[in-house]
Amino acid sequence: MHELLRINDLTVEFDLPNGKLRAVDGVSFRVPRGRIVALVGESGSGKTVIGQSIMGLLPRNARILGGEILFDHDEDEATPRIDVAQLARRGAPLRALRGRYMSIIFQEPMSALSPVHRIGDQVSENLSRHLRLSAKERRARTIDMLRLSGFPDPERAYRAYPFELSGGLRQRAMIAMALINRPSLLIADEPTTALDVTIQAQILLLLQNLQQQLRMAVLMITHDLGVVANIADEVVVLHDGKLVEAGCREDIFRRPGHPYLRDLMAAAPRLSGAPAHRTPPASAPALLEVKGLYKTYAGHGKNGSGEVAVADVSFTVPRGQCVALVGESGSGKTTLGRLILRATLPDAGAVRFDGEDVLAMRGAALLRYRRRAQYIFQDPHSSLNPRMTILETLREPLIIHRIGTRVSQTARARELMRLVGLEPQHLARYPNAFSGGQRQRIVIARALALGPELLVCDEPVSALDVPVQAQIIRLLKELQDSLGLTYLFISHNLAVVREIADHILVMRGGRIVEQAAAEDLFAHPAHPYTRALLAAVPKPDLDARLDFQRLAAERPAGPPEWPQPYRLLRGDGGTMIELTRGHSVRVGAPAS
Amino acid sequence: MGRYFLHRMSLMAPTLIAISALIFLVIQLPPGDYLSNQVAELRAQGEEANLDKIAFMRSEFGFDRPLIERYGVWIGVWPGANGFSGFLQGNWGWSFEYNKPVREVLGDSLALTVLLNFATVLVIYLIAFPIGILSAAWQYSLADYGFTFLGYIGLATPNFLLSLILLYYANLWFGLSIGGLMAPEYIDAAWSWGKARSVLEHLVIPVLVIGGGGAAAMIRRLRANLLDELQKPYVTTALAKGLTPFRVLLKYPLRMALNPFIADIGDLLPQMVSGSVIVSVVLNLPTIGPVLLQALRSQDHYLAGFILLFAALLTVIGMAVSDLLLALLDPRIRLSGRPAA
Structure with missing residues (x-):
């Protein structure tokens, strides 16, 4: 196999205010021509830095200390390989390679595209930089590439601005931009991490198709073993800047050698196999009851009409159980969480907590409710005040609710730290001294400070690395057992939900389309949307790979295309019917 | 739109x-x-x-x-x-x-005020934009440090002192008459080429003095805005296409860094009337700032009212112009609500 890229003993160092950080330490691997190589690791493993080094796009404070990045940009075997590591980052030789022979796409297509330039302008710029073409031909080629990248209406996309496209289409625009010059190497840095699972499957399929059509190599930088199992030919595993294991996909998944890799495999949440699940307490009384909840945001929809965020949502959460709300972005799951905590008021419907009407609460009653129901946010980096010590952060709820004295509050803070598995002597530190997982523990400790009964957890592990996700889920389960907590667990990730939920609600477009006990839902999903969600999750298992051909054949359908009896025509909200005890699904009005 | x-x-x-x-x-x-x-x-x-x-x-x-x-x-x-x-x-x-x-009282001074301040704003932009861009593009270079140093001097020197010094040398070297916006013989004279020329000559010093400080402040702001924007992922995307860093800067971050300056136009227009009072007094410029002050003190309320209303009109127009320009330049404002592609 001919090598397109050969990295030998690469070492990259960052100059940080508190010293030097070796982000990549003597890493060597290869990318064969026309193959997909996955670069796998947690955050901080150096995988992104390697991608930046190849492109010459390292931040100012980073330096390649040693090693080679040999790139064989053309098919001609006679021309010598170029050592990219030796080229000046701003120099012309490297710029001639960039965008022409090697391209990169990023995780967040919204911020990676300029918000004020049209898609056509940004995509064709790559073409005009490297080739002399007439304006007409440039436009024709750009529109061809947009069509190839799966835009249903490329002419229109050409004129569109990024904010007018959905997340999936934005990533398609990035791909079109990166591939328009048919480079021999595409570096894809977590290209699907910010996308919904159904969209992720489409983008992976697109990347695979284009990779074969254009006969290019892909260096897929990812943390998701599910993605790796589905599209990579070879795998390189990194940990703390060092290469842990490299090999072909079969070897890595079937015979993982290094203990770190085996831990990583074990930590990956799965949809199959026995869930590490506790038996839910039988028939507990309802702690939270939601009935017929509606919320429309005025003026956010198309043509200035209101956008329906939540519609006709009813469910109950029994005390001591975990009910999960699952849905993709825009499904209304976060709005629902906010409505329940009265951060927003609904247009119609009822929320009852322990028999009391939450929406009617005023003054002291509302304050009492705030103590009994707490919220955990997704991003532990932005949900902690960087200028408050952990002690101040943990005392704050107690101060607001006037509970105890300074001494008793500090004692409570120490107790909370132990409860979430942190050292009480670290209370004087600021959030930046903690890792993402530790911060999320602090956020959980803060939520527990007032001794709540209900925790609404909004994507509590989505911003964390997979092994850390598993730790946080374990912590939440332990806390649930020891403190008798009740959870409303909001997530887009079915595999994570499976680890913790007793009961699952699947939301789509503001409505619950299916609800069932967890085992029931995974064993017998009834609704086409639930099935599509389950089918689209890439599994870290070579024997359960995504059926890309089937996914391509059945594009994710909207409510009007769902098969009968689930079909919801325009204006039809549908009704929930019970299939078996505790398992209900939304069906449309019978065809007349 | x-x-x-x-x-x-x-x-x-x-x-x-x-x-x-x-x-x-x-x-x-x-x-x-x-x-x-x-x-x-x-x-x-x-x-x-x-x-x-x-x-x-x-x-x-x-x-x-x-x-x-x-x-x-x-x-x-x-x-x-x-x-x-x-x-x-x-x-x-x-x-x-x-x-x-009131029309006769204010006479030419209204026009001269607007002329003076318009010229100042123009000079501010002409000086600040190239220097701000250079400073950001080559951050921590010799040029950046040099302009930064000059800028701080410009910000720190009292305007009236600088104007007195410049006035002295302009008189010494070019024989320019001290103070005012035209040579004494043209005051109250009908407009002629000579008078226009004299006005232009006398504009140089106040424009440099008032504009210099403004430009120094604006260079700092533009540089900071650009440096912020240069950290954004879309800049990396553009660099990944193989564009030169300077071209990237001109096409992407500069465009984004412009927004706050366009939003500022609303504030600039009223400053054309009421700004630069100290320098006007020192240089004995026939602008309407001092007239307003006197009118308010003597309760000459139609005169005061007119000047205030004039400033308000400029503010309202300036705000409208900046809003419309922002909408024109930023599709996110212009197209919000258009159905997605």
Whole structure:
């Protein structure tokens, strides 16, 4: 196999205010021509830095200390390989390679595209930089590439601005931009991490198709073993800047050698196999009851009409159980969480907590409710005040609710730290001294400070690395057992939900389309949307790979295309019917 | 965009009406008025004879009428002693102190003020943009440090001191007359090529002095804005296409860094009237800042009211211009609500 890229003993160092950080330490691997190589690791493993080094796009404070990045940009075997590591980052030789022979796409297509330039302008710029073409031909080629990248209406996309496209289409625009010059190497840095699972499957399929059509190599930088199992030919595993294991996909998944890799495999949440699940307490009384909840945001929809965020949502959460709300972005799951905590008021419907009407609460009653129901946010980096010590952060709820004295509050803070598995002597530190997982523990400790009964957890592990996700889920389960907590667990990730939920609600477009006990839902999903969600999750298992051909054949359908009896025509909200005890699904009005 | 334009324009009328009412109310708020002060003064001097004339003026200007009616006359929507004769009819009012129409009192100084400040703003932009861009593109380079140093000196030097020094040398080397916006012989003379030339020569120093400080401040801001934008992922994307860093800077971050400056236009226009007062006094520039101050002190309220209204009008126009420019330049503002592709 001919090598397109050969990295030998690469070492990259960052100059940080508190010293030097070796982000990549003597890493060597290869990318064969026309193959997909996955670069796998947690955050901080150096995988992104390697991608930046190849492109010459390292931040100012980073330096390649040693090693080679040999790139064989053309098919001609006679021309010598170029050592990219030796080229000046701003120099012309490297710029001639960039965008022409090697391209990169990023995780967040919204911020990676300029918000004020049209898609056509940004995509064709790559073409005009490297080739002399007439304006007409440039436009024709750009529109061809947009069509190839799966835009249903490329002419229109050409004129569109990024904010007018959905997340999936934005990533398609990035791909079109990166591939328009048919480079021999595409570096894809977590290209699907910010996308919904159904969209992720489409983008992976697109990347695979284009990779074969254009006969290019892909260096897929990812943390998701599910993605790796589905599209990579070879795998390189990194940990703390060092290469842990490299090999072909079969070897890595079937015979993982290094203990770190085996831990990583074990930590990956799965949809199959026995869930590490506790038996839910039988028939507990309802702690939270939601009935017929509606919320429309005025003026956010198309043509200035209101956008329906939540519609006709009813469910109950029994005390001591975990009910999960699952849905993709825009499904209304976060709005629902906010409505329940009265951060927003609904247009119609009822929320009852322990028999009391939450929406009617005023003054002291509302304050009492705030103590009994707490919220955990997704991003532990932005949900902690960087200028408050952990002690101040943990005392704050107690101060607001006037509970105890300074001494008793500090004692409570120490107790909370132990409860979430942190050292009480670290209370004087600021959030930046903690890792993402530790911060999320602090956020959980803060939520527990007032001794709540209900925790609404909004994507509590989505911003964390997979092994850390598993730790946080374990912590939440332990806390649930020891403190008798009740959870409303909001997530887009079915595999994570499976680890913790007793009961699952699947939301789509503001409505619950299916609800069932967890085992029931995974064993017998009834609704086409639930099935599509389950089918689209890439599994870290070579024997359960995504059926890309089937996914391509059945594009994710909207409510009007769902098969009968689930079909919801325009204006039809549908009704929930019970299939078996505790398992209900939304069906449309019978065809007349 | 067309609908937004109409909507934005239609907002200006009620804003102006509200501002004019407020101005009229405020300048009438202090007890007494110019004419009653005048009466008291004449009485004190024992000159009762002129009282008739003042009584005539009182009725002529409707001082005996209710406030709302006088406001209507001032604006021109209520018939006064001479029928409809207010702003809407082009009558700027009467200055009691100068005993002349406001239009004659202000005369050229209004135009000169706008000219001076417009030239200043132009110079600020012409100096600040290239330097700000260079400083950001080659951050921590010799040029960056040099301009930063110069900029701090510019910010730290008192404007009046700098203007005095420049005035002295301009007089010494070029024989420019001290102070004013034109050579003494052209004051009150009709406009001619010579007078225009003299005005342009005299503009150089105030424009450099006022503009220098403004440019220094703007360079700092533009540099900081650009450096912020240079950290954004879309810059990396553009670099990954193989564009030169400088071209990337001009196409992407500069475009984004412009927004705050366009938003500033709304503040710039009124500053053209009221800004740079100290330098105007030191250089003896015939701008309207000092006139406003004197009018307010002597309760010459139609004169004061006109100047305030003029500044308000400029503000409202400036805000509208900056909003429309922002909408034109930023598709996120222009196209919000357009259905997705």
